[in-house]
Amino acid sequence: EDQVTQSPEALRLQEGESSSLNCSYTVSGLRGLFWYRQDPGKGPEFLFTLYSAGEEKEKERLKATLTKKESFLHITAPKPEDSATYLCAVRRTETSGSRLTFGEGTQLTVNP
Amino acid sequence: NAGVTQTPKFRILKIGQSMTLQCTQDMNHNYMYWYRQDPGMGLKLIYYSVGAGITDKGEVPNGYNVSRSTTEDFPLRLELAAPSQTSVYFCASSYAGQGYSNQPQHFGDGTRLSIL
Numbered sequence: 001e002d003q004v005t006q007s008p009e010a011l012r013l014q015e016g017e018s019s020s021l022n023c024s025y026t027v028s029g030l031r032g033l034f035w036y037r038q039d040p041g042k043g044p045e046f047l048f049t050l051y052s053a054g055e056e057k058e059k060e061r062l063k064a065t066l067t068k069k070e071s072f073l074h075i076t077a078p079k080p081e082d083s084a085t086y087l088c089a090v091r092r093t094e095t096s097g098s099r100l101t102f103g104e105g106t107q108l109t110v111n112p
Numbered sequence: 113n114a115g116v117t118q119t120p121k122f123r124i125l126k127i128g129q130s131m132t133l134q135c136t137q138d139m140n141h142n143y144m145y146w147y148r149q150d151p152g153m154g155l156k157l158i159y160y161s162v163g164a165g166i167t168d169k170g171e172v173p174n175g176y177n178v179s180r181s182t183t184e185d186f187p188l189r190l191e192l193a194a195p196s197q198t199s200v201y202f203c204a205s206s207y208a209g210q211g212y213s214n215q216p217q218h219f220g221d222g223t224r225l226s227i228l
Binding site: 004009032043045046089091097098100102105 | 143145157162214217
Protein backbone atom coordinates (compact mmCIF):
# COMPACT_ATOMS: atom_id res chain seq x y z
CA GLU A 1 0.00 0.00 0.00
CA ASP A 2 1.26 3.46 -0.94
CA GLN A 3 2.02 5.77 1.98
CA VAL A 4 2.74 9.48 2.07
CA THR A 5 3.75 11.27 5.28
CA GLN A 6 4.22 15.01 5.50
CA SER A 7 6.04 16.91 8.23
CA PRO A 8 5.68 19.08 10.12
CA GLU A 9 1.89 19.20 10.44
CA ALA A 10 2.09 22.95 10.96
CA LEU A 11 4.87 25.51 10.54
CA ARG A 12 4.90 29.12 11.57
CA LEU A 13 7.57 31.41 10.04
CA GLN A 14 8.44 35.06 10.12
CA GLU A 15 8.49 36.86 6.80
CA GLY A 16 11.88 36.26 5.20
CA GLU A 17 12.67 33.19 7.32
CA SER A 18 13.48 30.34 4.91
CA SER A 19 12.54 26.75 5.70
CA SER A 20 11.62 23.36 4.19
CA LEU A 21 8.62 21.07 4.22
CA ASN A 22 9.11 17.31 4.03
CA CYS A 23 7.18 14.60 2.18
CA SER A 24 8.27 11.01 2.82
CA TYR A 25 6.79 8.33 0.61
CA THR A 26 6.61 4.57 0.18
CA VAL A 27 5.37 3.49 -3.23
CA SER A 28 6.01 0.56 -5.50
CA GLY A 29 7.29 2.17 -8.69
CA LEU A 30 7.01 5.96 -8.48
CA ARG A 31 5.52 7.48 -11.60
CA GLY A 32 5.34 11.02 -10.28
CA LEU A 33 5.34 13.08 -7.08
CA PHE A 34 3.04 16.09 -7.07
CA TRP A 35 2.98 19.21 -4.90
CA TYR A 36 -0.20 21.25 -4.46
CA ARG A 37 -1.04 24.44 -2.58
CA GLN A 38 -4.45 24.76 -0.90
CA ASP A 39 -5.85 28.06 0.37
CA PRO A 40 -8.68 28.09 2.96
CA GLY A 41 -12.05 27.40 1.33
CA LYS A 42 -10.45 26.51 -2.02
CA GLY A 43 -9.44 23.39 -3.89
CA PRO A 44 -5.81 22.28 -4.23
CA GLU A 45 -3.82 24.19 -6.85
CA PHE A 46 -1.12 22.32 -8.76
CA LEU A 47 2.49 23.47 -8.21
CA PHE A 48 5.02 20.86 -9.40
CA THR A 49 5.51 17.34 -10.69
CA LEU A 50 8.79 15.51 -10.00
CA TYR A 51 9.60 12.24 -11.74
CA SER A 52 13.02 10.97 -10.73
CA ALA A 53 15.55 11.25 -7.91
CA GLY A 54 17.73 14.32 -8.26
CA GLU A 55 15.14 16.34 -10.12
CA GLU A 56 14.42 19.92 -8.99
CA LYS A 57 11.70 22.39 -9.99
CA GLU A 58 11.36 26.06 -9.05
CA LYS A 59 8.59 28.62 -9.04
CA GLU A 60 9.16 32.04 -7.49
CA ARG A 61 10.13 31.43 -3.84
CA LEU A 62 9.43 27.69 -3.98
CA LYS A 63 11.81 24.91 -4.97
CA ALA A 64 10.87 21.23 -4.91
CA THR A 65 13.46 18.43 -4.81
CA LEU A 66 13.16 14.65 -4.94
CA THR A 67 15.15 11.70 -3.59
CA LYS A 68 14.29 8.01 -3.68
CA LYS A 69 12.46 8.24 -0.33
CA GLU A 70 11.34 11.84 0.11
CA SER A 71 10.69 15.22 -1.39
CA PHE A 72 11.35 18.64 0.05
CA LEU A 73 9.58 21.90 -0.66
CA HIS A 74 12.02 24.68 0.11
CA ILE A 75 10.58 28.12 0.73
CA THR A 76 13.08 30.96 0.39
CA ALA A 77 12.37 34.32 2.04
CA PRO A 78 8.65 33.60 2.39
CA LYS A 79 5.97 36.29 2.32
CA PRO A 80 2.59 36.32 4.12
CA GLU A 81 0.90 35.41 0.81
CA ASP A 82 2.74 32.07 0.90
CA SER A 83 0.56 31.07 3.87
CA ALA A 84 -1.44 27.99 2.83
CA THR A 85 -1.60 24.23 3.28
CA TYR A 86 0.88 22.38 1.07
CA LEU A 87 -0.08 18.89 -0.06
CA CYS A 88 2.13 16.16 -1.46
CA ALA A 89 0.82 13.22 -3.52
CA VAL A 90 2.32 10.22 -5.33
CA ARG A 91 1.28 8.28 -8.40
CA ARG A 92 2.33 4.65 -8.78
CA THR A 93 3.42 3.18 -12.10
CA GLU A 94 0.72 0.51 -12.35
CA THR A 95 -2.30 2.52 -11.29
CA SER A 96 -5.67 2.41 -12.98
CA GLY A 97 -7.08 5.86 -13.57
CA SER A 98 -3.80 7.68 -12.77
CA ARG A 99 -4.86 7.79 -9.13
CA LEU A 100 -3.00 9.81 -6.51
CA THR A 101 -2.30 9.06 -2.85
CA PHE A 102 -2.17 12.25 -0.79
CA GLY A 103 -0.38 13.12 2.41
CA GLU A 104 -2.16 15.00 5.17
CA GLY A 105 -0.52 18.31 4.37
CA THR A 106 1.60 20.94 6.10
CA GLN A 107 -0.16 24.12 7.17
CA LEU A 108 2.24 27.03 6.66
CA THR A 109 1.70 30.41 8.29
CA VAL A 110 4.02 33.31 7.44
CA ASN A 111 3.75 36.27 9.79
CA PRO A 112 4.62 39.81 8.61
CA ASN B 113 -11.93 28.63 -18.95
CA ALA B 114 -14.01 27.83 -15.88
CA GLY B 115 -12.03 24.63 -15.19
CA VAL B 116 -13.77 22.34 -12.69
CA THR B 117 -17.07 23.68 -11.33
CA GLN B 118 -18.82 22.21 -8.29
CA THR B 119 -22.32 22.95 -7.03
CA PRO B 120 -23.60 23.62 -4.47
CA LYS B 121 -20.84 25.28 -2.45
CA PHE B 122 -22.55 24.59 0.88
CA ARG B 123 -25.34 22.28 1.96
CA ILE B 124 -26.90 21.10 5.20
CA LEU B 125 -28.75 17.77 5.13
CA LYS B 126 -30.76 15.87 7.68
CA ILE B 127 -29.86 12.27 8.50
CA GLY B 128 -31.45 9.93 5.95
CA GLN B 129 -31.88 12.53 3.22
CA SER B 130 -30.35 12.11 -0.22
CA MET B 131 -28.61 14.56 -2.51
CA THR B 132 -26.45 14.85 -5.60
CA LEU B 133 -23.24 16.86 -5.71
CA GLN B 134 -22.65 18.22 -9.17
CA CYS B 135 -19.29 18.44 -10.95
CA THR B 136 -18.61 19.63 -14.46
CA GLN B 137 -15.36 20.40 -16.31
CA ASP B 138 -14.76 22.25 -19.56
CA MET B 139 -11.17 21.12 -20.24
CA ASN B 140 -12.13 17.99 -22.23
CA HIS B 141 -10.44 15.83 -19.60
CA ASN B 142 -11.20 12.13 -19.83
CA TYR B 143 -10.41 11.26 -16.19
CA MET B 144 -12.50 12.55 -13.28
CA TYR B 145 -12.36 11.97 -9.53
CA TRP B 146 -14.28 12.53 -6.30
CA TYR B 147 -12.45 13.05 -3.01
CA ARG B 148 -13.48 13.86 0.52
CA GLN B 149 -11.32 15.92 2.86
CA ASP B 150 -11.75 15.74 6.61
CA PRO B 151 -9.82 18.03 8.99
CA GLY B 152 -6.20 16.90 9.29
CA MET B 153 -6.87 13.77 7.23
CA GLY B 154 -5.79 14.66 3.70
CA LEU B 155 -7.75 13.77 0.58
CA LYS B 156 -9.38 10.35 0.29
CA LEU B 157 -10.53 9.03 -3.09
CA ILE B 158 -14.21 8.03 -3.22
CA TYR B 159 -14.78 7.14 -6.90
CA TYR B 160 -13.10 7.82 -10.20
CA SER B 161 -13.90 7.56 -13.89
CA VAL B 162 -11.62 7.04 -16.89
CA GLY B 163 -14.27 8.00 -19.43
CA ALA B 164 -17.98 8.23 -20.13
CA GLY B 165 -19.73 5.10 -18.94
CA ILE B 166 -16.73 3.82 -16.92
CA THR B 167 -16.48 4.27 -13.15
CA ASP B 168 -14.62 2.50 -10.35
CA LYS B 169 -14.33 2.57 -6.57
CA GLY B 170 -11.60 4.38 -4.69
CA GLU B 171 -10.56 4.04 -1.04
CA VAL B 172 -13.83 5.09 0.64
CA PRO B 173 -16.83 4.35 -1.67
CA ASN B 174 -19.38 3.13 0.89
CA GLY B 175 -22.52 5.27 1.03
CA TYR B 176 -21.87 6.94 -2.33
CA ASN B 177 -22.71 6.33 -5.98
CA VAL B 178 -21.53 7.93 -9.21
CA SER B 179 -22.39 7.96 -12.88
CA ARG B 180 -20.60 9.34 -15.95
CA SER B 181 -22.89 9.77 -18.93
CA THR B 182 -20.87 12.56 -20.57
CA THR B 183 -17.20 13.61 -20.67
CA GLU B 184 -18.02 16.86 -18.88
CA ASP B 185 -20.14 15.73 -15.92
CA PHE B 186 -19.45 13.44 -12.97
CA PRO B 187 -22.16 13.70 -10.28
CA LEU B 188 -21.77 12.14 -6.83
CA ARG B 189 -24.90 10.75 -5.17
CA LEU B 190 -25.37 10.36 -1.41
CA GLU B 191 -28.15 7.99 -0.45
CA LEU B 192 -29.38 7.96 3.16
CA ALA B 193 -27.00 10.62 4.46
CA ALA B 194 -25.18 9.83 7.73
CA PRO B 195 -23.25 12.15 10.11
CA SER B 196 -20.01 10.38 9.09
CA GLN B 197 -20.44 11.87 5.62
CA THR B 198 -20.02 15.40 6.95
CA SER B 199 -16.97 16.58 5.02
CA VAL B 200 -15.68 18.77 2.22
CA TYR B 201 -16.03 17.09 -1.17
CA PHE B 202 -13.70 17.88 -4.06
CA CYS B 203 -14.04 16.95 -7.69
CA ALA B 204 -10.96 16.80 -9.91
CA SER B 205 -10.13 16.03 -13.52
CA SER B 206 -7.08 15.22 -15.60
CA TYR B 207 -6.14 14.23 -19.12
CA ALA B 208 -4.50 10.91 -19.96
CA GLY B 209 -3.65 9.79 -23.45
CA GLN B 210 -0.94 9.27 -26.01
CA GLY B 211 1.93 11.60 -25.14
CA TYR B 212 0.19 12.86 -22.00
CA SER B 213 1.05 10.13 -19.56
CA ASN B 214 1.41 12.00 -16.30
CA GLN B 215 -0.76 15.09 -16.22
CA PRO B 216 -1.70 16.66 -12.86
CA GLN B 217 -5.24 16.63 -11.53
CA HIS B 218 -7.12 19.94 -11.48
CA PHE B 219 -9.55 20.57 -8.65
CA GLY B 220 -12.79 22.44 -8.09
CA ASP B 221 -13.34 24.58 -5.00
CA GLY B 222 -15.38 21.97 -3.16
CA THR B 223 -18.79 21.40 -1.62
CA ARG B 224 -19.01 21.77 2.15
CA LEU B 225 -21.60 19.31 3.41
CA SER B 226 -22.96 19.03 6.95
CA ILE B 227 -25.31 16.25 7.99
CA LEU B 228 -27.25 16.84 11.18
